[in-house]
Amino acid sequence: MSVPRKASGWQAAQPWISLLVRLALAAVFLGAGLSKITDLAGSARAVNAYQLMSWPAAQVVGAVQPFVEIVIGLLLLAGLVTRFAAWLAAIGLVIFISGIASAWARGLSIDCGCFSKGGQLPVGVAPNYTWDIVRDTLFLALAIFLILYPSSRFSLDAKVLGPPVNMEEEFDEQARAGATPDGEDGA
């Protein structure tokens, strides 16, 4: 008895946890995008500081990136195509982490430009790549959680797509009805 009860506890909590994760990740992406959107030229320079691409390419990436971040943030905020948005967030974060790691490996001394600013650091100011990578890895963990458990409370997905018909929800129904999944399988 204890095992199904535990499982149903998780099933009851999961949509709420997913909601919190979704809103946290939305705040991260909206914050990152909005802080850059008022200074697109600065955003382009922050990309340029990584020295991974030519200045013309950095300008395109720098101008486009904040808007893409905001779209991802809005999707997560609304809970629309949550899993897809979480994938986009995860891909973005993997790119950011790789960029910071590569700047670190090449011995560049730059501000990551993660939440605006960016650019080369003055002589004598040490970059804080460890913290940047740890933070982005935490965000990546949130995104992966959302890829695994995209269904959440107060999401537009539930409204637009109707009630989910996947396995977990069936188990959820069964659990609520009092039947154990094992018993159902045996019948």
Added chain:
Amino acid sequence: MSKRAQEQRQTARMVREQIAREKRRKRTLWIAVGTVAVLVIGGMIGYAIYAGNKPATWNTPANANAGQDGIVTGSGPVAVDIYQDYLCPYCKQLHDSAGSQIEQMATDNKITLTIHPIAILDSRSTNQYSTRAAAAAGCASDGGKFLAYNDALYGNQPAEGGAGPSDDELIATGKNVGLTDTFATCVQDGRYMTWPVHTTDAASARGVSGTPSVFVNGTKVNPTLADIQKAVGAAAPASGSPSAS
């Protein structure tokens, strides 16, 4: 009987679920396609705003270099390029600790000094001080007093985060170093207000991602007097005295 009815009901339910699943999948697909479209459009809007905000034309001050992105002093054999923002504290530090020696090398024609006033810290003052100061420096170059005004700007450097000196204050600073009403008109008219956009753009294209950045004969060096002098010494012609050859 009841068993059969139950089976029928179950089959019907499975079919309904299958249809629902199919519908859901289709809708998800379309929403994903729509999302990608929104992302692409959002990105295009971003680039359009960026490109639209970027002025395409600028006036070039007197004594500018060939690239029109810096003010030249001296005509020595070694090229020293300094990229600086008038709001940047480390630029002031470099200026205060090395400026007079570097200027001396330029006036002695040991080096060709090109100072590039760029504006990357506009967001760190409430009134676009970086751009306005760089534009005023362009006006000072027209008046033949670029270095003196450069010194005066660093002497009056505001703190980051607040409002920098107003245009009137920039004009007053210019009057203090002997600039005339022509200078005042130039600042008031914003004659060189789009010039820093060009200098900043040119700096980015050269790989400058912070200030101060110093290049000696095209090679980046640490922005300290010792390293600059060392690099100039190494790049200078081998003969002890400067020759005209």
